[in-house]
Amino acid sequence: MIDANSKTLLEVHDLHATVGGIEILKGVNLTVRTGEIHAIMGLNGSGKSTFSKVLAGHPSYEITRGTVLFDGQDISALAPEERAQAGVFLAFQYPVEIPGVANNQFLRLAYNTVQGKRGKEELDPLEFDDFVREKMKLLKMSPDFLDRSVNEGFSGGEKKRNEILQMALLEPRLALLDETDSGLDIDALRIVANGVNQLANKDNALILVTHYQRLLDYIVPDYVHVMEAGRIIRTSGKELAQELETHGYDWIHASDRVAGAQS
Amino acid sequence: MSAVLQNLVNQPYKHGFVTDIEADIAPKGLNEDIIRLISSKKSEPEWLLAFRLEAYRKWLDMAEPAWQNVKYPKINFQDISYYSAPKPKKKLASMDEVDPELLRTFEKLGVPMHERAALAGVAVDVIFDSVSVATTYKEKLAEVGIIFCSISEAVQKYPELIRQYLGTVVPPGDNYYAALNSAVFTDGSFCFIPKGVKCPMDLSTYFRINTEESGQFERTLIIAEEGASVSYLEGCTAPRFDTNQLHAAVVELVALDDADIKYSTVQNWYAGDENGIGGIYNFVTKRGLAKGRNSRISWTQVETGSAITWKYPSCILRGENSVGEFYSVAVTNHHQQADTGTKMIHIGPNTRSTIVSKGISAGQSNSSYRGLVRIAPTARNARNYSQCDSMLIGSHCGAHTFPYIQVQNESAQVEHEASTSRIGEDQLFYFAQRGIGAEEAVSMIINGFCKEVFQQLPLEFAVEATKLLSFKLEGSVG
Numbered sequence: 114m115i116d117a118n119s120k121t122l123l124e125v126h127d128l129h130a131t132v133g134g135i136e137i138l139k140g141v142n143l144t145v146r147t148g149e150i151h152a153i154m155g156l157n158g159s160g161k162s163t164f165s166k167v168l169a170g171h172p173s174y175e176i177t178r179g180t181v182l183f184d185g186q187d188i189s190a191l192a193p194e195e196r197a198q199a200g201v202f203l204a205f206q207y208p209v210e211i212p213g214v215a216n217n218q219f220l221r222l223a224y225n226t227v228q229g230k231r232g233k234e235e236l237d238p239l240e241f242d243d244f245v246r247e248k249m250k251l252l253k254m255s256p257d258f259l260d261r262s263v264n265e266g267f268s269g270g271e272k273k274r275n276e277i278l279q280m281a282l283l284e285p286r287l288a289l290l291d292e293t294d295s296g297l298d299i300d301a302l303r304i305v306a307n308g309v310n311q312l313a314n315k316d317n318a319l320i321l322v323t324h325y326q327r328l329l330d331y332i333v334p335d336y337v338h339v340m341e342a343g344r345i346i347r348t349s350g351k352e353l354a355q356e357l358e359t360h361g362y363d364w365i366h367a368s369d370r371v372a373g374a375q376s
Numbered sequence: 377m378s379a380v381l382q383n384l385v386n387q388p389y390k391h392g393f394v395t396d397i398e399a400d401i402a403p404k405g406l407n408e409d410i411i412r413l414i415s416s417k418k419s420e421p422e423w424l425l426a427f428r429l430e431a432y433r434k435w436l437d438m439a440e441p442a443w444q445n446v447k448y449p450k451i452n453f454q455d456i457s458y459y460s461a462p463k464p465k466k467k468l469a470s471m472d473e474v475d476p477e478l479l480r481t482f483e484k485l486g487v488p489m490h491e492r493a494a495l496a497g498v499a500v501d502v503i504f505d506s507v508s509v510a511t512t513y514k515e516k517l518a519e520v521g522i523i524f525c526s527i528s529e530a531v532q533k534y535p536e537l538i539r540q541y542l543g544t545v546v547p548p549g550d551n552y553y554a555a556l557n558s559a560v561f562t563d564g565s566f567c568f569i570p571k572g573v574k575c576p577m578d579l580s581t582y583f584r585i586n587t588e589e590s591g592q593f594e595r596t597l598i599i600a601e602e603g604a605s606v607s608y609l610e611g612c613t614a615p616r617f618d619t620n621q622l623h624a625a626v627v628e629l630v631a632l633d634d635a636d637i638k639y640s641t642v643q644n645w646y647a648g649d650e651n652g653i654g655g656i657y658n659f660v661t662k663r664g665l666a667k668g669r670n671s672r673i674s675w676t677q678v679e680t681g682s683a684i685t686w687k688y689p690s691c692i693l694r695g696e697n698s699v700g701e702f703y704s705v706a707v708t709n710h711h712q713q714a715d716t717g718t719k720m721i722h723i724g725p726n727t728r729s730t731i732v733s734k735g736i737s738a739g740q741s742n743s744s745y746r747g748l749v750r751i752a753p754t755a756r757n758a759r760n761y762s763q764c765d766s767m768l769i770g771s772h773c774g775a776h777t778f779p780y781i782q783v784q785n786e787s788a789q790v791e792h793e794a795s796t797s798r799i800g801e802d803q804l805f806y807f808a809q810r811g812i813g814a815e816e817a818v819s820m821i822i823n824g825f826c827k828e829v830f831q832q833l834p835l836e837f838a839v840e841a842t843k844l845l846s847f848k849l850e851g852s853v854g
Contacts, residue, residue: 169809172801193808203809209802213824222820223810230811262824279810 119146121185122318123168123287128179129343130167136177137163139343145287148315152329152354153322155340156362161322162206164340165289169203170196183287198230200317202285204276206292211263216275219263220245224282248281252308269296270305277308288312289320294328306331326358339365402459408432411559414459418528418562421535424542431548431558438552445744445776446684446713448657451622458560458593517575522606523568524579527595530566537568541599545628545665545692553624553686554661557593561626564595569604569635578834580609594625600635602668607638609837621646623682625660633668633695638676640833642841645681650739652711655683662689663719666698666727674701675718676832678841680848683712688746690719693727693755700729703829705841707848708741708773717747717778722755722788731762734826737773738849744776751788758785764794767825769818769849797825819846 123145130138137160145151155161167174168181170193181189188196211219224245225235236244246256252274264272273293280288290309294302309332313319321332329337329351337353338345339362347353347365356364402413411432415425440451517524523534531538548558569575600606623645629637639662648655658681664673675689691700702718720729735743749760766775777794799821807817822845823830830838 171805192813193805194811194813197809197811205806205809209800209806211803211806211821211824212797213827214820215824218820219810222816223807223812226816227811283810 116146116148116315119148119315121145122147122183124180124182125168126180126182128164128167128181129177130163130174131177132163132174137174137343138167140179141340141343141345143338143345145318145320147286147318149336150313150319150321150332150334152334152337152351153320153340153345154324154337154354154357157324159340160343161340162291163343165203165291165320165322168196168287168289169193169201194226197283197285198227200284200286202280202283202288204273204280204288204290204293206295208264208267208272208276210265210267212265214263215259216261216263217242217245217259220259220279220282223279227283245278245282248278251281251311252278253304254278270298270301273297273301273305274308277305277312281308281312284312284317286317287320288317289322291322292324293321294323294325302328303331326354329354341365400460401457404457405454406432406456406458406560410458414560414562417459418531420531423539424531427543427548428559431555432560434549435552435555435559438549438555440552444686444715444746445742445778446686446715448684448713451657453556456622459562517577517579520573520576521570522573522575523566525566527561527564527566527597530597534566534568537599538566538597541597541628541630542595543628545630545663546626546661551661553659554626557595557624557626557661561593561595564597564625566596567598567606567608569598569600569606571601572603573601574604575606578607578609580611592621592623592625594623596625596627597630598628598637598639599630600632600637600671602632603634604632605636605638607834608640609834610639610641611644611837611840621655622657623659625662627660627662627689629664629673631664631666631668631671631673631695631698634670635668636672636674637664638674639664639689640837641675641677641679642833642837642844643677643679643681643685644844646683647681647712648683648710650710652683652740655712656681657684658682658687659684660687662687663692664690664700665692666695666700666724668695668698669724670697671695672699672701674699674703674832676701676703676829677705677716678826678829678833678844679704679706679714679716680844682714685712685714685716687716688718690721691729692721692723693729693758694723695727696724697726697728698724699727701832702729702731702733703832704733705736705826705829705845706734706743706745707736707845708738708743709848710739710741712739712741714742715744715746717745719748720750720760722749722751722758722760725754725756725758727755727758729758729760731760731764732828733762733764734829735764735766735775736769736822736825736845736849737766737775738769740772742774742776744778746778746780748780748782749790749792750781751783751785751790753784755785756787758788760788760790762790762792764792765825766794766796767822768796768798815846818849822846822849 121144125141125143128138128141141164153161176189180187221241228235254274293305321328334351337349337351339347402410411428415428546554549555567579598608631637645656666673673691679685689702693700700720706714706716708714718731731747733745735745737743745764751758764777768775775796779792781790783790804814804817823842830841833841
C-alpha cells in the first residue's frame, strides 16, 4: 500500500548490466518505498528476470553503469550473501535442487546466519523446528518436507512454496519474486499468494516479476511497470496489468503511437 | 566465486612440522642383512625372520604394479631407511613419562591423547615412527580378556597367536607392496577379542610418520573369535616434507562365527603442496576374512590426504551368511591422485556385500574408484549392492569409475549404481541468496553428499571427518 509515512527502500538509477559481455539492462530507473508492492511485467527476454538477479548480486552479471541504493547504501559492490543479510530476498523462478542437504538443516543455517548478522537471536535445532513448523502452516506444507533434500524431487508448486517459506523465515525488507506464479496450478497459486500477502507489511516492499496478469489478481500491486529491451518503458497503477492482459504487449506501442500522434 | 572456492581448497596443511626426537635409524637400502637387523633389533623368533625372508625373496621376483590410474616417479627402494625408532629415555610406567616433545606433537595435531583416552574412553595404542611408546587402557581391556598391544609386543608375548594368523589373510607374496611390508614391517597393532566378548570401547591407533625418508611399514592384525565384536579406529596425520615418503601398510582382519569387526579410518597425511611437490605415497593392503558363519567385516574410510592413495580394503566372504561392507569418502585436491575401492569376494552361500563409494575431486586432482565384486560358484544366493558417486569441484579435476563384476553363480543378485555431479555456481548463488557464504555452502553440500558414509563412523570420528572435509575443501568451488 502507498503510505504517507513510508521511506525510500530501493533507488535504482540508470542501471546497465551485462552477462557474458552482452548488455541486457540498458538504463533501468526505479524507486520503491516501504509498504509498496510493484509489479514488473514484460515479454520473455525483456530483462525483467535479469533485473532481479542483478539486484540480488548473481556473479554472472556485471553492473556496467548506474547505481543501486538499498536503504540509502550502495549495494552494487556487496557479495550476494551480504545483500541477503541486509534484507534483499529473491524468490527464484527455478529453485535449484541440492541433493543430500536436508531442508531443515538448510533453512536453519540460512535463518541463523541471517539472524546472527542482524544481531538477533539464533535458534537451536529444537526451537527452530517449532518455529519453522509454525511458518509452514501459512503455506499448508506437509511436515515431511523438512526431511527431504532441498528442492530435490519437489513439484513446481512445492518449490515455489519453499521459496515463500524462506521469505517468511528470513523476513526480508525487499522481496523480489521472480515468476513465482509460473508452474503453479490455481490452488497452489492461491496458497502462495495468500502467504505473500500475509508477509507484506508497511516496513517492507515487494517486487513481483511476472509475465501474466493472473498473479496480480491475488497480490494486488500499487504500481505496474512494463519492461522492454532492458528498460522500464511504462509505469502506471494496477489497471495497466489488466489492459496488458486484454490487449497484449503490442498494445503499449500502439497506445504510444496514439499518444505521440496526439502530442 | 571461483576465487573463493580456490581459497577454500588451498588452505595450507596444518600438521606440517617435524618433531625433534633422536631416532635410531638403519642405513638406507634393503637386503637380507637389513631384514636380519630389523628382526634381531626386535628380538624376534626364528620363524618370523623366515617369514620376512620368504617375503623378501618373493618381492625381489615381483614387478611394481602399473595398472592403477596414478602417475609418480619411480621409487628407489634402496634410498629408503627401513628402520627407525625413537629412543625412549627410560621404561614408561605412565603417560607422564612419555617424551614431552612427543606429547607436544600430539597436541599440535589436536590429539591430546591422555585426555582423549580418559575423556572419550578410547584406548590409544600410539604408533610413533614405527615403535609403540605408550599404550593405555590395556589393563581395563585385559579384564575382559582383550589383547590390544603393539605387534612387536604380541610377537614376544603371544607368539602362538601371531604365528597362527599372521599372513593368513594377506599372504607374504600377495602383491608387491604387501610383500615389501611382510619383509620389513617394524611395528603396528595387534588386537584379539576372545570368544563371546563385545569390546567395551572403540580401539584407536594414531599413526604418524616422523623421521624424514623413513618408510613406514605398519602391520596390523585383528582377530575376533566366535561371537566377538570390535570397532577399531585408525587416524593418520604426517608432518610436512618435500621428499616423498612411502607408506606400505598391511592390515589383516579375521572374523570367526558370528563375529563382527568394524574398521574405520580417517586419513589426513601430507598431500604435497599446491604444485604437487612432496606428499605421502600411501600403498596399503587391507583385507578382512569373514571366515565364520554370520560374521561381518565393515570398512569405513575417509581418505583426504597423501599425494597418492592406492588402497582397496577388501572382504573375503567365506562363511555362510557372512556380510562385507565398504563405505568410503575419498577427497583429492591440487595434484593428489587416488585409486581406491574394494574387493568383495563371495565364496560362502547367502553372503551379502554393500559398497558405498563417494569420490570428491577438486583442483587438478584425479580420483578413481576401482572395485571388484566376485561371486564364486559356491556362493549361492549371494547379493551385492554397489553405489559409486563422484562429485567434481571446478573443471580441471577428474573422476573415474572402474567396476569389475564377475558372477559365477546364477542365483546371485548384483546391483551397481553410479552418478557424477558438480557443485555449480547456481547452487552457490542459491545459498548466498539465503545469506550463506561459499565456504559454508560447500561444506554443507559435501557433508550431504557423504552422509551415508559418515553415518557409519563412530560419533567422534564423524565430527572429525566432517570438519576435516570442510577444511580440505574450503574455498574450492567455482
